[in-house]
Amino acid sequence: MLINITFESDVPIYLQLREQIIVGIASGELQPGEPLPSVRRMASDIGINLHTVNKTYTILKEEGFITIDRRKGTEVAEHSKPNENFSRNLESGLTALAAQAKCKQISLEDFISLASDAFKNLTQKG
Amino acid sequence: MLINITFESDVPIYLQLREQIIVGIASGELQPGEPLPSVRRMASDIGINLHTVNKTYTILKEEGFITIDRRKGTEVAEHSKPNENFSRNLESGLTALAAQAKCKQISLEDFISLASDAFKNLTQKG
Amino acid sequence: MLINITFESDVPIYLQLREQIIVGIASGELQPGEPLPSVRRMASDIGINLHTVNKTYTILKEEGFITIDRRKGTEVAEHSKPNENFSRNLESGLTALAAQAKCKQISLEDFISLASDAFKNLTQKG
Amino acid sequence: MLINITFESDVPIYLQLREQIIVGIASGELQPGEPLPSVRRMASDIGINLHTVNKTYTILKEEGFITIDRRKGTEVAEHSKPNENFSRNLESGLTALAAQAKCKQISLEDFISLASDAFKNLTQKG
DNA sequence: GTGGTCTAGACCACG
DNA sequence: GTGGTCTAGACCACG
Numbered sequence: 119m120l121i122n123i124t125f126e127s128d129v130p131i132y133l134q135l136r137e138q139i140i141v142g143i144a145s146g147e148l149q150p151g152e153p154l155p156s157v158r159r160m161a162s163d164i165g166i167n168l169h170t171v172n173k174t175y176t177i178l179k180e181e182g183f184i185t186i187d188r189r190k191g192t193e194v195a196e197h198s199k200p201n202e203n204f205s206r207n208l209e210s211g212l213t214a215l216a217a218q219a220k221c222k223q224i225s226l227e228d229f230i231s232l233a234s235d236a237f238k239n240l241t242q243k244g
Numbered sequence: 245m246l247i248n249i250t251f252e253s254d255v256p257i258y259l260q261l262r263e264q265i266i267v268g269i270a271s272g273e274l275q276p277g278e279p280l281p282s283v284r285r286m287a288s289d290i291g292i293n294l295h296t297v298n299k300t301y302t303i304l305k306e307e308g309f310i311t312i313d314r315r316k317g318t319e320v321a322e323h324s325k326p327n328e329n330f331s332r333n334l335e336s337g338l339t340a341l342a343a344q345a346k347c348k349q350i351s352l353e354d355f356i357s358l359a360s361d362a363f364k365n366l367t368q369k370g
Numbered sequence: 371m372l373i374n375i376t377f378e379s380d381v382p383i384y385l386q387l388r389e390q391i392i393v394g395i396a397s398g399e400l401q402p403g404e405p406l407p408s409v410r411r412m413a414s415d416i417g418i419n420l421h422t423v424n425k426t427y428t429i430l431k432e433e434g435f436i437t438i439d440r441r442k443g444t445e446v447a448e449h450s451k452p453n454e455n456f457s458r459n460l461e462s463g464l465t466a467l468a469a470q471a472k473c474k475q476i477s478l479e480d481f482i483s484l485a486s487d488a489f490k491n492l493t494q495k496g
Numbered sequence: 497m498l499i500n501i502t503f504e505s506d507v508p509i510y511l512q513l514r515e516q517i518i519v520g521i522a523s524g525e526l527q528p529g530e531p532l533p534s535v536r537r538m539a540s541d542i543g544i545n546l547h548t549v550n551k552t553y554t555i556l557k558e559e560g561f562i563t564i565d566r567r568k569g570t571e572v573a574e575h576s577k578p579n580e581n582f583s584r585n586l587e588s589g590l591t592a593l594a595a596q597a598k599c600k601q602i603s604l605e606d607f608i609s610l611a612s613d614a615f616k617n618l619t620q621k622g
Numbered sequence: 623g624t625g626g627t628c629t630a631g632a633c634c635a636c637g
Numbered sequence: 638g639t640g641g642t643c644t645a646g647a648c649c650a651c652g
Contacts, residue, residue, distance in 0.1 A: 185504040
């Protein structure tokens with residue numbers, strides 16, 4: 119799994135890492151049950167602090183994307199169903215993007231097409 | 245235009261304000277050429293700091309959603325076309341949401357349906 | 371609010387702090403809407419690191435006991451209803467204590483009496 | 497005696513094992529004088545480390561729940577009376593749970609009812 | 623001034 | 638070896 123952090127970004131490192139791991143899982147590059155590198159390993163691979171990776175793993179665990187097994191370490195969780203909180207966040211995220219797109223004269227058809235492509239591109243990597 | 249800020253949210257106030265104004269424009273509630281409340285007025289209406297509103301307006305101007313003129317004041321800009329930077333951000337935003345959705349076993353059809361609804365709901369408010 | 375940390379305890383500092391704040395809220399010493407000391411202030415008062423307090427506050431926030439208001443800082447949340455997760459934890463906590471008590475020949479009546487006293491003692495402090 | 501370890505839990509395995517054995521004793525499933533599986537057997541049954549089981553047994557012995565004899569092996573101890581240390585821990589445990597419950601608007605009556613149920617459910621399993 | 627993020631470094635608990 | 642906890646110290650974002 120290739121991680122690519124933009125240090126100049128105003129998106130915090132731990133969130134960039136979170137997103138890339140989620141994309142990795144969604145695309146099938148990271149399979150359920152597959153182990154993730156230890157916080158120390160991941161940190162040294164990327165060249166960031168161990169605590170930053172730890173924060174990402176903790177969040178991913180709380181969101182149900184990974185599990186921290188006491189024997190086997192960190193691994194990709196079985197895919198679960200969205201809870202209410204997740205659905206709310208997803209909808210508000212889509213609304214924010216839709217609003218921006220509409221202001222920029224992107225049509226409903228084009229927006230759907232972009233959303234569809236984003237989803238399908240994940241599959242192609244798997 | 246009714247603004248609703250959640251002060252306990254972890255989304256900064258200036259970004260919440262930005263998004264709601266964009267939704268207002270997208271939904272047609274705020275028409276191109278229509279004036280926005282002055283920084284001072286908006287701040288006191290919502291009960292937030294002047295600096296915060298100022299920051300939001302500055303960002304919206306840079307993004308091309310509003311214009312700030314010394315004489316005419318702040319008003320909604322004519323709808324423009326997306327530039328390269330905007331398109332890139334939109335795509336990466338959609339990819340992030342699509343990845344999360346896919347991990348939570350949401351199908352392509354359901355994701356498109358959610359995206360479509362988010363877009364259409366904007367129209368209905370207009 | 372008087373905080374008392376036992377540094378030799380095998381209960382982590384951030385959890386000791388969490389529990390004492392919850393007891394403070396339950397006893398009425400800390401009222402909903404009342405501000406909590408800033409992480410820096412609390413840390414220096416107790417003589418621990420700012421990050422440790424931060425961890426406690428973050429947990430309390432996620433559990434719904436406090437809110438972090440972007441304008442007013444940290445404050446005690448309005449008392450909310452238990453969610454499913456909370457109820458499960460409460461039941462399993464009570465089961466663990468009940469089992470221990472039963473092994474030590476404590477009767478149902480005595481156990482209820484202890485539980486009742488623990489609850490009432492909170493009220494008396496308020 | 498059926499042991500059920502959740503490896504993804506943030507409760508250490510040796511404590512999960514401890515609690516389940518205590519519940520087993522409290523419910524009468526494990527009778528005083530009854531032998532416990534050897535460390536080796538228990539470890540292989542559950543699929544955990546020898547050291548982990550050892551740690552649990554050592555703690556249970558110190559708490560007076562089991563006896564460890566070189567010749568007779570490990571067996572459930574005769575039920576003893578609580579010592580001062582035990583009582584203090586029990587009370588502080590109940591206080592912590594009561595405080596949480598009170599914050600979540602659970603009434604004294606409901607808390608007692610939950611405590612009572614937890615205790616009675618032990619009996620029913622026996 | 624407040625919390626949020628990040629780093630560096632250390633020790634410990636768990637298995 | 639792994640994650641968990643804690644400290645010290647620094648800079649930044651927000652309001």
